Amino acid sequence: MFRSRVQAHRDPLLQDYLERLLYNLATYSELSRADLQLVLIDNPSMNAFAVPGGVIGFHTGVFTYADNEDQLASVLAHELAHLSLRHFARGVENAENRSKLNMAGLLAAVVLAATAGGDAATAALMTTQAASLQQQLAYSRSNEQEADREGIKTLLRAGRDATQVAAMFENMLKATRYTGSRPPEYLLTHPVTERRVADALNRTGYASSGIGPRRVDSEFDLLRARARANSWPTPQLALDAFRAERDNALPGSAQAQAAEYGIAVMQLQLGDLDAAQRAIATVRHSRPNSATARYTEQEIALAQGDYRGVIAALERQLRADPGHYPAQWLLAEAHWQAGNTATAARLLQQLSRQRPEDPAVWYQLAELRGLAGDIAGVHAARAEYFILIGVFDRAREQLQLALGLLQDDFKRSAVLRQRLLELADYQRRAEQL
Structure with a gap:
C-alpha cells in the first residue's frame, strides 16, 4: 500500500x-x-x-x-x-x-x-x-x-x-x-x-581511541553521486553541479572521481553518449576494479547499441557472480533491446523467483511476455505487480483474465486460483486498516 x-x-x-x-x-x-x-x-x-x-x-x-x-x-x-x-x-x-x-x-x-x-x-x-x-x-x-x-x-x-x-x-x-x-x-x-x-x-x-573516519573499501562515493543525480530540478543543473565539484576537487582525488562519475551518469541521461563514454573511461582508468563504474560503462554501451559486447561482458561477470542482481537486470535489458525477447523473458522469470517481491521485475516481465506472445503470462505478471503496489482490484482482474486463457492448463490454473484466494485475504486485511 x-x-x-x-x-x-x-x-x-x-x-x-x-x-x-x-x-x-x-x-x-x-x-x-x-x-x-x-x-x-x-x-x-x-x-x-x-x-x-x-x-x-x-x-x-x-x-x-x-x-x-x-x-x-x-x-x-x-x-x-x-x-x-x-x-x-x-x-x-x-x-x-x-x-x-x-x-x-x-x-x-x-x-x-x-x-x-x-x-x-x-x-x-x-x-x-x-x-x-x-x-x-x-x-x-x-x-x-x-x-x-x-x-x-x-x-x-x-x-x-x-x-x-x-x-x-x-x-x-x-x-x-x-x-x-x-x-x-x-x-x-x-x-x-x-x-x-x-x-x-x-x-x-x-x-574511539585510534579510530578515525576510516576508509572503507566500497563503492560508496560513486553510488552517492548516482543517488544524488535526481536531487536537482533538471539533469542539466545536475551536470553543471558535478562539473563544478570536479573542477574544485584535487585532481585524481576520490572527490574528483565521484564527480566525474556523476558527470557520466548525467550525460547518459541527457543522451550525450560520447561525452558519457569519455567520462566513464576516466573513472575506469582511476578505478579499474570498480564494479559500479563497470556497470555504468555497460549502460552507456547498451545505449550506444553495442548489444553483443554488453551481453558478452555481462555473461562473463555472471559466471563469476551468478547472483548479482544489477548484472542480471541489465543482461535481460540487453537481450530485450537486441530483439531476443524470449531470452530476456526467461532471464526475468529466473529473477522473479529470486526477487518475488520486487515490483520492477514483474512490471518488466509482463512487458516481455507480451512481446513473446505469452498473453496469459502477461496477465499473471501484471497481477503480481499490482499486488505488490496494493492495487488489488486490478490484480484480481488480471488473474481472472489469465484464468480464462488457461482453462486447459490444470497446473497453471491451480496456481492462479490459489493466488486469487491469497489476494482476497490481502484485500480483507487492507480494508481493515
Missing part, C-alpha cells in the same frame, strides 16, 4: 548496494529474524523508517547527508535497532483495539512525509497521536536513546567506525541549522538535537 502512494526509485545498482549493506548489518544486530524488505524512495529529503514486518523505508536523500559509508550504515543500523527492540510493535500490543486506526495513520504519515514534506507529515502525526497516545508513531526519547545505543553496538560488531553516528547527526544539524526547518520528524523518528549528538559521542568515546 505504501508503494502505491510514493515514487519508488528503480535503480538495481543502488537497491542491490543498500540491500547488501542492510543484510550485512542485520547479521550483527539483535534482530532474531532477518526477513527484511527495503523500499527505496525517490526523494531528496533525509528520511528513513522501520515498521513491523521488517519493512525498511529509505530515501535517496540520505546519501546526500552522508560523507562516508559508515555514516550511511549508521542510519540503517538505527532502523534495525528499532525492529529488534520492537518499539512500534510493543505499542500495538498494548492497544490492540485501536491498532487498525493507528496503522492507517502510520501509512498516512509515512506517505505524507515521503511526498508533501515536513509540515504536512507532522500534522498527520499529531492527529494520529491524538487518536491513541499509547500507539505513538513517533518514537519516544527513551526509545530513540535505546535505538541509538543498539545501533552503535551493531556498527561496532560489524567492524565499523561507530563515531560516525555522531558525525552523521552533525551533518544533519548543519544542513538544517540555518534553514528554519528540520527534516520530517516522524521518519527521522525524533528531532536531531545537540544533546543527541553529545549522547552518541559519549557512547562511542570508549571505542
